[in-house]
Amino acid sequence: MSVAKTKERVAASIVRARADLEQALADLEHLPEVDARAVAFAAHALGNYLAVTGGTADLLLGSLADHPDRQVRLWLEGISHATNLMTHLATELLRHASKTYQPRLSFEPVDVSVLIERVCHFYRRKAAEKQISITPDLHVEEPDARADRVAVAVVMDNLLSNAIKYSPHDRVVRVFVRAEPGFLVCSVQDEGPGISEEDQAKLFRRGVRLSSVPTGNEESTGYGLAVAKDLVDAMGGTIWCESRLGHGARFSFRLPKYREED
Numbered sequence: 001m002s003v004a005k006t007k008e009r010v011a012a013s014i015v016r017a018r019a020d021l022e023q024a025l026a027d028l029e030h031l032p033e034v035d036a037r038a039v040a041f042a043a044h045a046l047g048n049y050l051a052v053t054g055g056t057a058d059l060l061l062g063s064l065a066d067h068p069d070r071q072v073r074l075w076l077e078g079i080s081h082a083t084n085l086m087t088h089l090a091t092e093l094l095r096h097a098s099k100t101y102q103p104r105l106s107f108e109p110v111d112v113s114v115l116i117e118r119v120c121h122f123y124r125r126k127a128a129e130k131q132i133s134i135t136p137d138l139h140v141e142e143p144d145a146r147a148d149r150v151a152v153a154v155v156m157d158n159l160l161s162n163a164i165k166y167s168p169h170d171r172v173v174r175v176f177v178r179a180e181p182g183f184l185v186c187s188v189q190d191e192g193p194g195i196s197e198e199d200q201a202k203l204f205r206r207g208v209r210l211s212s213v214p215t216g217n218e219e220s221t222g223y224g225l226a227v228a229k230d231l232v233d234a235m236g237g238t239i240w241c242e243s244r245l246g247h248g249a250r251f252s253f254r255l256p257k258y259r260e261e262d
Contacts, residue, residue, distance in 0.1 A: 046090045050090060051087070051157065053083050054080060057076055057079045058080065058126070059125065061073065061076050061077070105148035105231075106148050107148060108146075109145070110148075110149050110152055111144055112143055112145050112177055112186055113143040115153060116136065116175060120134050120136050123160050123161065126164060127173065130164065130169045130170075130215070131169050131170040132170070132171050134172075137175070138177050140177050140179045143177065144257065145184045145257060146235075146255070146259070147255050147256075148234075148235060151231040151235060152255070154227065158224040159251045160173070161224070162224060162225070163188050163189075163192070163251075165215070166190065166215060167190045167191055168191075168192065169215070174187075174189040175188050179257075180254070182256060182257055183254045183257060184254070184255050184257055185252055185254045186255070187252040188252075189248060189249075190248045190249055191248045192212070192215075193248075194243045194244050194246050194247050194249055195212065199212070203225055204226055204239070205226060206223055228253070232254075236255070236256050237256065239253040240252055
């Protein structure tokens, strides 16, 4: 093909590409406005589903550690890595969208003792990797809170994962529930390094990383506690931290008890 014909083909391709670009820009004007709440909801839901996928992949990696076919482990490690990447993307979407997002919750009687026991069971294997034991004390006479089941699970997931993340090896994480007049209080107590007063003033803010660092090279996004606070606030509760340097930290949240008239 001659140089002249080649130039003609390149020029024709540029013209077509420019026409396609102009058409695409025109089509953008007719797209519906993106709803930040819908994006945040989708990111939040995606994050929850990915947590299940990642947890399942980790359980399979542990169960199939001695599988004779090495390729099986490589496949599972690939799933785990891809899940971590997608989780990071979902976190970024939630971070940008949640500035104007208010979660839509579905209130019902939630047995917090049963729900928290399930979260503890899920995290026992991850804790065992650092020789950390999880000790629950969840007995209360009336364990039902007026809350959103998924939201409570997300809050507990954030608090318990943080306790494991920042605890040194061979420690104990205590999880307990107690009753107050009209409320249930759920707490997670760790034996980590504690949190300074300066860092405590920054807690529950979006994107804030504290001076403490994870003890097992775990990732920290700085948004977990902010999400937890948003959800607890939306359920009519409160969340707080009690800590001294060198004496661990206790994170607690309070939820209204369920009443028959609710």
